[in-house]
Every structure is written in structure tokens, then in C-alpha cells.
Amino acid sequence: MSKNIGFISTRFAGSDGVSLESAKWAEVLWDDKHVSYWYSGRNDRDPGCSYCVPEAYFGHPENEWINERIWGHPRRNPEVTERINAMADYLKQTLYDFVNYHNIDILIPQNVLAIPMHVPLGIALTEFLAETQMPAIAHHHDFYWERTRFSIGGVKDYLDMAFPPSLPHLHHIGINQAALEQLALRKGVTSTLMPNVFDFDNPPPQADRYTSDIRKEIGISEDDFLILQPTRIVPRKGIEHAIKMVGMLNDDRYKLVISHDAGDEGLDYKHQLEEMAKQEGVDLRFFAARIGEVRQVDHQGNKIYTLWDIYKHADLMTYPSTYEGFGNALLEAIYFKVPVVINRYSIYVQDIEPKGFKLIEMDGFITQNLLDQVRRVIEDKEHRKSIVDHNYKVARRYYSYTVLRRVLRHHIAMLTGDAPNASPRTKESSK
Known part of the structure; x- marks a missing residue:
């Protein structure tokens, strides 16, 4: 009833x-x-x-x-x-x-x-x-x-x-x-x-014409690799690890894009990340002003995209959090078939890791092996497809x-x- x-x-x-x-x-x-x-x-x-x-x-x-x-x-x-x-x-x-x-x-x-x-x-x-x-x-x-x-x-x-x-x-x-x-x-x-x-029984729609200019609006080219950090700018998100990783990749094509703002926890951490990005030579882009709940046009005539729009154009998602209650962004990335670099926070280790996902894992620091895995999953399209398809199947079973x-x-x-x-x-x- x-x-x-x-x-x-x-x-x-x-x-x-x-x-x-x-x-x-x-x-x-x-x-x-x-x-x-x-x-x-x-x-x-x-x-x-x-x-x-x-x-x-x-x-x-x-x-x-x-x-x-x-x-x-x-x-x-x-x-x-x-x-x-x-x-x-x-x-x-x-x-x-x-x-x-x-x-x-x-x-x-x-x-x-x-x-x-x-x-x-x-x-x-x-x-x-x-x-x-x-x-x-x-x-x-x-x-x-x-x-x-x-x-x-x-x-x-x-x-x-x-x-x-x-x-x-x-x-x-x-x-x-x-x-x-x-x-x-x-x-x-x-x-x-x-x-x-997530609704893994029904895959997401493909990117449409509305988002065809999103890379241009971010300020990166079609040949660049969009590395997405889809979280608020707060210390527990560990965004400094994402900056360090991109810096160690030492390739101008890798662009780090943060989709959310600092929220109500102050701007000190954001300023620290900006300074760190300069020191590491990382092209860091903040795109929160152009991300909204629905597609629309702001008072300046700029298109507002949704977070789902930017996922469809991402080549990699970084998720170096030190703590998460679960990790909704992780499921979002898997849903949109984006490979993931993840820090092994406690809930991930206990609840998610045993499910058998194929993610690029780190334990609080960047290693050469992690960098090699990142390069391969971004530049080897067949390897990337096998990884993201496997993750989608696992998520459909459990989430x-x-x-x-x-x-x-x-x-x-x-x-x-x-x-x-x-x-x-x-x-x-x-x-």
C-alpha cells in the first residue's frame, strides 16, 4: 500500500x-x-x-x-x-x-x-x-x-x-x-x-551540445587533460595531495580543476592551495562560480553548468580525502566512468575497498608507482575503458x-x- x-x-x-x-x-x-x-x-x-x-x-x-x-x-x-x-x-x-x-x-x-x-x-x-x-x-x-x-x-x-x-x-x-x-x-x-x-541501472546520458564549450570556458584546450577535484575546499579533502601529484607529473597538459568553493569554513585553506600550486608549477583552476544546481545563464550572460556536466568531460578524478562519512563523489565518478585517484581513508578501507574496485590508491603520499598508473589510465584508452567498465559493474551490484x-x-x-x-x-x- x-x-x-x-x-x-x-x-x-x-x-x-x-x-x-x-x-x-x-x-x-x-x-x-x-x-x-x-x-x-x-x-x-x-x-x-x-x-x-x-x-x-x-x-x-x-x-x-x-x-x-x-x-x-x-x-x-x-x-x-x-x-x-x-x-x-x-x-x-x-x-x-x-x-x-x-x-x-x-x-x-x-x-x-x-x-x-x-x-x-x-x-x-x-x-x-x-x-x-x-x-x-x-x-x-x-x-x-x-x-x-x-x-x-x-x-x-x-x-x-x-x-x-x-x-x-x-x-x-x-x-x-x-x-x-x-x-x-x-x-x-x-x-x-x-x-x-546511484542509479547504476540507468547509465547517464552522453554529453550534449550545451557542454561542448565547457573546456573553453574553464580555459583549457581539447588536448589538455582535465583532472577534476569535485569537492568543497576544506582541509579534510586533502587537496594538497592532488596539487602535489599534478606537479610531480610534470606535464603542462595536466590541468587541475576544483568544482566547489570554500563554503563557510573560511578562505585560509584556499589561499594555501593557491600558493602551493604556484610553487609546484601546477595550473590550478577554480570553477565554482560556473557550477550550479541547474543549467542557466547568470546575470553577466555566462552559462552555468551542473557538476554532472563537468564529470562528462573529466579525464581523471582526484579524491585524496583524509576522512569521509562515505564518499558520494566517488560514486559520481564511477557512475560517469571517470578513473579515480583515492586516498585510503578509513571508511574506504573498511567498507568500499573490499568490494573489488580498480582505483588508483595512495596512503597519504604520492609514489612513482601512482604517477605511472595515472599516466597509463589517462593516455591508454583501452586500459581506461576496462577500468571504468569494471568499476561500474561493481558499483551496480553494491550501490x-x-x-x-x-x-x-x-x-x-x-x-x-x-x-x-x-x-x-x-x-x-x-x-
Whole structure:
């Protein structure tokens, strides 16, 4: 039976992991005729199925006031407690209004019960679930104990209560094995592993005329090799390794392009990368100003491309991160059949590496063997094709929508007692 699904988060907008993965979940749920609705503080979903509450956004002034007084401080004063509870009470009422207005059957909190960027919302949702006993599936992307900035704070009671809560009608899904183990150890909560996914049953469309000039707009020629770093410019992405690698390749044809900006973590790291690129003689291009959520033309008349557009023209993807909760960019590169240089971060080693991908691996530093592998995968077209085709097949087996559909059907059936529906046909099989 079809259900009305209510997704809950502080934000469903942009290209962050929560926004991207929640949209994929909604797409898979729609295949089984479940209708998704969206509760958040910021939202770029269809207004007809969205319920936007500004106070639910983690950047709302009231929440920022609270965060300034609870993080980095071992205790909180009574005024902070009062304002946390007041905001939680208000948000809880908006959750009741959202559920009643859209006749929600199942809630899917997206990371809001895992990382305490909005403590009042976590409290509100926990109390709402306890009061209503509504079936819910909490999708956890990263937990507070994984982030240094949440290591000291005056809200341990709230963390114990709501991040995440332990309730009999609340199921938990995490994106990596280490998170599941820590959740069981710290909270005594059992959970299901469901990593990030892509629609590997339906290959991406080929590059079209819209993107035919993208290399020219970046400032590189057709004979150059486009090495893509498709991440935000933050230290844990390890972008200095990508610069070092390109410098050691010692070939003017290799151009390093970063598709995202520094975001809200400051520009110091970006300036360090610029200086390093000069010292290493690396042609480093920043292209974030021309990458958007949709194709359009900006106020200066420049074409805006999507991240998917640039993947289709990339010769290699660098992913030298020191830490990732999973690694969505890795799946994107494999989906678009781009070879990958990857640093063996812990989650990759535990969860992804055993699957049998053929990636160019590094262990925190660049070796001559790695450089030889890079040259071969870029310049030997037959070798490149064998690598990317193999990776696509492996990803289709472990990280496709089919895998997600099976997990969601299981949890919905367990929560509601309804038998799962028959498998929908893929686009390929319906042709």
C-alpha cells in the first residue's frame, strides 16, 4: 500500500549529502507509489509538497544564538535552557501541523537526529515520536562524536536523549559500518547499513551540445587533460595531495580543476592551495562560480553548468580525502566512468575497498608507482575503458537503487506490516 512519507531535516537544498541522498530515497520510494513530503527550514523541493519552517534551519538566528552558548562551553545557563525548550516546543507543534496537513504515515528524519547542528529540532522530533509513536526511519549521515567541534558542550543531557533517541518504532540506518558499530556501543541501538547510492541501472546520458564549450570556458584546450577535484575546499579533502601529484607529473597538459568553493569554513585553506600550486608549477583552476544546481545563464550572460556536466568531460578524478562519512563523489565518478585517484581513508578501507574496485590508491603520499598508473589510465584508452567498465559493474551490484529499494521495503514492511510491492521495471527493461 502506498504511504505518505515525511522527510525531516534542517535543509533540503543544494548539493550537500543529506539533500542529494534524500532525493534519491524519494525517487526510489516513488517507484513503489509512496509520496514524499518535505519539512525543513530551507527547501528547494516542489512547493506543493514542502512545509518550510524558517526556525528549523540550522542557520536561523535563534539557533545560532543557542549554538554560540552551548558548544565549546562545559555548562549552560538557565536562559539557554529556557530558549532551547521554547524553540523545541514551537517546532514540535509545527511537526504536528506538518504531519496532520499532509496525512503523513511514516517519517524519515535525515541526519537531524545524528548531528546536533539544531538541538531544539532534535528534541522536538524526539518528543513528537515518543508522543505519537509514529513509525520512522532515521537516516544517519554523521554523528556528533565524529566531529571535533561537538566534543565540548553543555548539552550532554540532550545528546543522550535525542541524538539519536532509542524508541521501539524508530528504525536506524547508517551509511558506514564504523558508524553502526559506534551507534550500538554508545546507544545500544541496532541499525542497518545502507551506503550512498546511484542509479547504476540507468547509465547517464552522453554529453550534449550545451557542454561542448565547457573546456573553453574553464580555459583549457581539447588536448589538455582535465583532472577534476569535485569537492568543497576544506582541509579534510586533502587537496594538497592532488596539487602535489599534478606537479610531480610534470606535464603542462595536466590541468587541475576544483568544482566547489570554500563554503563557510573560511578562505585560509584556499589561499594555501593557491600558493602551493604556484610553487609546484601546477595550473590550478577554480570553477565554482560556473557550477550550479541547474543549467542557466547568470546575470553577466555566462552559462552555468551542473557538476554532472563537468564529470562528462573529466579525464581523471582526484579524491585524496583524509576522512569521509562515505564518499558520494566517488560514486559520481564511477557512475560517469571517470578513473579515480583515492586516498585510503578509513571508511574506504573498511567498507568500499573490499568490494573489488580498480582505483588508483595512495596512503597519504604520492609514489612513482601512482604517477605511472595515472599516466597509463589517462593516455591508454583501452586500459581506461576496462577500468571504468569494471568499476561500474561493481558499483551496480553494491550501490544501486535496487539495493536501496530492498532495504526500504524491508523497513517499511516491518514498521507497517504491509507486504512489499513487486519490483518496478528499470527504464532499460521497459524499453
